[in-house]
Amino acid sequence: MRTPFEAGVPLARTIHFRVYLLMALGVFFSIAAMAIAGWIKVRSLDGRLMQGRLRAAEAVAEHLDEQLRLDLELLLHVPTRQGFDLEDRESRPEREAMHEEYLHFRFPGMYLVNAQGEVVQEEPARGGAAPTTPPSLAGPFQQLLATGRPVVSNLLTPEDGGRLYQLVPVRNWQGRVVGAVGGRMDPTLARAVRVLRHLVPPGEGHADLLDGNGVVVASTDPARARRATECRGHLAELIAQKKPEVATCGGCHPARIYGAEQVRAFAPLSAAPWAVAVWQPRDAVVASGGEMPATFLGVVLVVAFFSALFAWGAARSVTEPIYVLTGEAERIATGELDEPIPDLGTDEVGRLAAALDRMRRSLAGLIREVGDANTELEKRVEARTAELAQVNARLREREAARRELLRKLIGAQESERKRIARELHDDTTQSLAVLVMGLEAASAALRSGAGQPRLDEVKALAVQTLEEVHRIIRDLRPSVLDDLGFYSAVRWYADNTLGSRGVDVRCEIAATSRRLPPEMETALFRVCQEALNNVARHAQAEKVLVQLEQQGDVLRIEIEDDGRGFDLASAGGASGGRPHFGLMGIRERVEILGGKLQVDSAPGQGTRLSIEVPVPPEVEA
Structure with missing residues (x-):
């Protein structure tokens, strides 16, 4: 049997050359793939670590959200007190409600503001002096009037003492905003600082609580409080969009400021136009530090050497039997089918030689069987696909019908409740009010006579019934x-x-x-x-x-x-x-x-x- 070289075949066209070339390329690309996979793994670990910082910032943001919501709920208790009504002339219920809630309030002061933005009640009270209206309260109050929803303000100007406010609307029975109850927050925000300290180890960066203008409200670094933060414009946009972000911040934080590239984790709050931002040096957060470890490169070189040595031996053990099998296949291709193929052993090449003749005879039949099976399989797949499409369409129709029924039913229920509230106000409360005035007049007339009827009790009952009707109207929505x-x-x-x-x-x-x-x-x-x-x-x-x-x-x-x-x-x-x-x-x-x-x-x-x-x-x- 002649070798390819003896037959005059060019080296580049021999299987010997291709096997060695492919083995070499296989070793090279395997090593390269291993190196790339290792590097991708390291970068993936970096990404998970950075996401971990973001999750920590989001957890702190949710904790601060919960604190703010509890404060807003406490403020919302004030206008729901019995007899609380900013539109009547009786101020005693409002004053008692403000004082009782202030005893449980966690902030330095509380305000009751009317529809004109004037403070009508203040806690703690200023003795005999009239309540004062802080100029810094006007902005948050106008925002509350515009939205009709609770407001947590941004950090106000230093001239106003750098104050922060929380405001909730006060509504009348018609649902219209007629004032607000507000609380002045602790300017140091000590609760927030205690939570922020859990985000960064000492000496490895800082954590800030930012308002909607990018100004630091509270920070683990006291020197940063009440100052505009770096990346102020970009962070203000993220706060407005309620969009969390974790990124490497190099443009805003050059080495001359912090001495190293920074990782910034940013998580906005949902109860206020605020956000939690954490800055740490990149080397303190990620695993790779941005460089390929030297030991990893050495391991790659050693693995590459032994892989190439093994590949050379494996290629040589394969190419020799293939020379023989190639010659026999060429002989069979010329029509010489009498002489059997030499025994090439029991390995894969030997079994290939033994199966070569059987493959020639059965190949045509197998092709026909495979074609028939593929045709039948395609028909079954098409039928099952059509059935699944019909089932999915029916499910979508039923789901859409159920949602539409739910929407109409709830809408009808709420419309009926609003109608009942209007009827109670238009009929029942007006009738009771007329009853109170009539009883009042009768009581005054009878007091001038000899006897004293018990009309005062009837009047008190009517007033109590009127207040209960107002309470029912509020409970309806x-x-x-x-x-x-x-x-x-x-x-x-x-x-x-x-x-x-x-x-x-x-x-x-x-x-x-x-x-x-x-x-x-x-x-x-x-x-x-x-x-x-x-x-x-x-x-x-x-x-x-x-x-x-x-x-x-x-x-x-x-x-x-x-x-x-x-x-x-x-x-x-x-x-x-x-x-x-x-x-x-x-x-x-x-x-x-x-x-x-x-x-x-x-x-x-x-x-x-x-x-x-x-x-x-x-x-x-």
Whole structure:
């Protein structure tokens, strides 16, 4: 058997040359791929470390959000006090409400502002002096009037003492903003600084709390407080867009300022136009430090040498039997089929030689069978694809119909509630007001006679009825649901409904800060409202626990009391028992939302409601 060289075949066209070339290229690209994969792994680790800094900043931002929301909820308690009305002439209820809430307030001062922006009540009171209106309060108050929502201000000018304010709207029974309740925040923001210190080790950068103008409100570095931060314009845009970011900041922070390239993690707050920003040297954050380790290069060279040596031996052991097999294949191609192919052993090349003749005979039949099988498979795939498309179309139609039904049902319910509120105001409250005035006149006329009728008690009853009607109007659509969302509204309603009756109520909320869809928030609030009203009217409970928890795409609600309970067998009207229409309404609302309701109760054992509702994924605007 002649070798390719003896047959005069050019070196570049021989399999010997190609095997050696391909083995060499394989070794080279393998080493290169290993080096690239290692480097990509290191860079991926760098990215995860940087994302870790961002997650830490976002966790601190969520903690600060929760603190701000608790402060806003405390301020929202003031206008919901009994008798609180900025549009009447009686200031005693407002003054008592301000003073009582100030005793629990965590900030230096509180203000009650009328619709003209004038401070009418101030805590702590200034003795006999009239309340003063800080000039710095005008800007945040105008922002509240423009939006109708709670406001957390930016850091004001040094001339105003660098003040920060929190304001919530005060609404009348029509839902119109007629004033605001505000709190002056601690200028040092010591609570925020204590949390920010957990983000950076000492000497490895700093963490700042920025306002919407890019000014440092609080910082782990006291020298940075009340100053404009680096990258001010870019960070102000990110705050306005509520967009988190982690990036290497070299243009704004050259070596002459910090001595090293900086990594910036930025997380905006949702309850205020603020953000948490963390700056650290790049070498203190990432794993690679931006350079290829020298030991890694040495390992690559050693691996490359031994791989090339092994590749040369492997190529030589393969090429020799291939020379023989090539010659036999050329002989078979010329039609010489009498002489058998020499025995080349039991390895892959030997088995290839033994199978060569069998492959020639069966190849045509196999091609036909494969063609038929492919044709049948394509038909089945097309049929199954059409079936899946039809099923998916039906599912989408049903989902769209369910959502449209939910939207129309909730919209109809809310329209009916608003209509009832208008009728109560137009008819009932006006009639009661006329009754009060008539009784007042009769009482005055009778006082001049000999006898003294008990008209004062009737008058007091009428006034109490009038206040209760106003309270019912407010409960039909509480403003806290629109301003702070479902979770804060449930906490507020539980405190107002049960706390005012002497019931020990505790709310535990574990959920993300994002708002649910408006229709879903309204339906869920009505479910919790009906459940809490049932507890207040029927349970005779002393303690109530309300738990709201969102895990992934499921929202769980549990309301448990230690009241007298009831018989579940008669809850639906079975065995002649009276049906529980409150539970029926709750179950219908939950089923409309695609959720599940479970009720556990027994006479004398209290009641526990468990609700699970799917939460739609968040959609970016």
